[in-house]
Amino acid sequence: MADGTMPGRRPMRHAGRVATHVVLIVGAVVMVGPFVWQLLTSLKTFSETTRVPPTFLPRRWQWSNYSHVFEVLPLGDMFRNTVLMTAGRTLAQLVFCSLAAYAFARLRFRGNNLLFGLFLSVLMVPSQLFLIPQYVIVQNLGWVNTLPGLIVPGMFSAFGTFLLRQFFLALPRDMEEAARLDGANPLQVFWHVALPLARPGLLALTILTALWSWNDLMYPLVVTTDPAKMPLSAGLATLQGEHFTDYSILMAGSALATAPMIVAFILLQRHFIQGIAFTGSKG
Amino acid sequence: MSAADTLAAPARDSGSKPGGRAIRRRPPGGSEQGWAYLMIAPMTIGLAVFYLWPIAQMFYYSFTKSGPFGGQTWIGTANYHALVDEPSVVQAVVNTLVYTAIQLAGIPLAVLFATLLNQRGLRGRSIYRALYFLPVVTMPVAVAMLWRWMYNGDYGVINYLLSMVGVRGMHWAADPSVALYAVAAIGIWMSLGYNLVIFLAGLQGIPAEYYEAAAIDGSGAARTFLRITVPLLSPSIFFATILTMINSLQMFDLAYMMMSTPSGASGNPALPRVRTIAYLFYQKAFVEHDLGFGAAIAFVLLGFILVMTFIQFRLQKRWVHYG
Incomplete structure (x- = not known):
């Protein structure tokens, strides 16, 4: 539009474009550079990591750093624990929320405002307040160092309920009403009519819950003590305790722990972005 | 929209609107109510057991002291009095507030980048967006390890890069005067992509006509940004502000991972200046096993979150425009 009417502005616009890209590229280097440095460090020998000035590319590509991480940490177990914890929490939240x-x-029922108010109050409360009583419950159930211990408290979420409620409220009622008139009960209407329409909301909840679960640290740190029962986050914290100064090993471990989520993001990028953008518009 | 408003709305128009819409407006009770209780039961029970009851329990604990052989003794408000006298608590509150303030300062940065990315016909928008988002999907524990390595005073790449432009480096994660800012920089780096995506979605919802009208009026870029972009983006900015605030006030992972040393975190001289309220809670409750004191700290944190969220919602009326 303006391009046609104001030809005199063109060179300025071009300069503006270039400046925009310069700023964006500098930003991108700051955002991605650390990950490049992580990978490069993970492939150097210990002595090379402590050289001054640092080398950029590894002199000798030390792939064995990665197998070394598997020797000091039960990484296979931790990976499995993380996947099961994430999947368990996410699936349960999708259903219950x-x-x-x-x-x-x-639906209209007695006490809905009171109950919803109680749900909302949980949203504001810092997770630290739940930690000790949750630990006591887990301990009494004999669930310390077990998968149920890692999963069960995370199956319930006031946030997820709030998010999906906002989504259901925005859906048109017509189809649900038609189904009700045809004699479907509320559960059937929910399952066959509302839930398929709510797919974007469910997707957003899936992504947020999966991210939160995968990265959660304080709770797993409290309910697991046996490395073979830990998720990756807690395991990585242990690795830092044991290999405090050997950054080639630490970088290999952290790269392995984060790679699955990064691969998932690259494959499902559009869904991640939409899911996050969705919470912003519905929150 | 408050819960009460939305839930009360259907009941209000049930009498006033005859015809088709009245059919579903049956009074509460009967089978619909039964189904509703069935559907909320799992979540309600779960939240009650693992979230609501714990709050009540912690409230009780905050007035008690753990005995040497377990069990709690009632000591009244002594824990809360001790909080005020304990310098580490006051320092942790200051640290947390400074950290939160810096994270909030990261929001304008995200708005700026979102505005740049939203320019019409910009090439590579989705690639930039993906690259900026990468830290969001990365485990904070791993992020902390990575930055700790880059911040390393002897071999860190940041000091090396600084030395190339003639600036003398420092031990970023161990120097009490800079460590908190170093950690806060990581926090901004981690959350920029999240806020960026929120703002980009908000910007894309602004109708192009507004900008066209501004262009016809001869409004400059800065004026257009302040008069059109910011007001119309204000609901997204408000959302990001609340979320950033609540998350920053509870910050734990980054500080925990940045401060730990082989002999425990107390080995790091910067710890007192970086320790957040959540960190202090973890230390008191799980390392020093002082349950009552830990509980009291957690309630102080809750108090801060409630007060600051309340202030935000009050201020909201002055600057957030809902279209």
Whole structure:
């Protein structure tokens, strides 16, 4: 539009474009550079990491750093624990949050405001407040160092319920009403009509819960003590305790722990971005 | 929109609107209510057991002291009095507030980058967005290790890069005068991509006509930004502010990982200047096993979150424009 009417502005616009890209590229280098440095360090020998000035590319590509991490940490077990913890929490939240969210959004029942208020109050409370009683419950159930111990408290989420409720409220009611008139009960309407429409909301919750679960540190640190029962986050914290100064090993370990989420992000990029953007518009 | 408003709305128009819409407006009770209780039961029970009851328990603990053989003795408000007298608590509150303030200062940075990325016809937008988002999907524990390595005073790449431009480096993670700022920089680096995506979505929701009208009026870039972009983006900015604030006030992982040394965190001279409220809670409750004192700290944190969120919601009326 303006390009046609104001030809005199063109060179300025071009200069503006170049400046924009310069700023964006500098920003991108700051955002990605650390990861490049992480990978390069993970492939150097210990003595090379302590050279001054530092080398850029490894002199000798020390791939054995990665197998060394597997020797000092039960990384296979930790990876499995993390995947199961993440999957368990996420699946359970999808079921429980969507059920409760639908009831709050669409059904009328005695005490709904009071209950919803209680749910909301949990949103504000820092997670540290739940930690000790949760640990006591887990301990009493004999779940310390077990998968149920890692998963169960994370299966419930006031945030997820709130997020999906907002989503259900924004859906058109027509189809649900038609189904009700055809004699479907609320659970059937929820399952066959509302839930398929709520897919973007469910996706957003999946991504946020998976990210939070995968990266969670304080809770796993408290309910697991046996490395073979730990998720990657807690395991990595242990690795730092044991290999305090050997940064080639630490970088290899941290690269391994973060790689699955980064690969998932690259493959499902559009969904990640949409999921996050969605929480911003519905929060 | 408050919960009460939305939930009360259907009941209000049930009488006033005859015809098709009235069919589903049955009074509460009957089978619908039964189904509703069934559907909220799992989440309600779970939240009650693992979240609501713990709050009540912690409130009780905050008035008690752990005995040498377990068990809690009631000591009244002594824990809360001790909080005020304990310098480490006061310092942790200051650290947390400074950290939070710096994270909030990262929001304008995200708005700036989102505005740059939102320019019409910009090439490589989705690639930039993906690159900026990368730290968001990375485990904070790993991020802390990585930055700790880059911050290393002897072999760190940051000191090396600084030396190339003639600046003398320092022990970023161990120097009490800079460590908190070094950690806060990581925090901004980690959350920039998240806020960027929120703002980019918000910007894309602003109708192009507003900008066209501004262009016709001869409004300059800065004026357009302040008069159109910022007000129309204000709901997204408000959301990001609340989220950043709540997350920053609870910061734990970064500080924990940056401060730890083989002999425990106390080996790091910068610890008192970096230790956040959540970190102090972890230390008191799980390392020093002082449950009551830990509980009291957690309630102080809750108090800060509630007060600051309340202030934000009050200020909201002055600057957030809902279209």
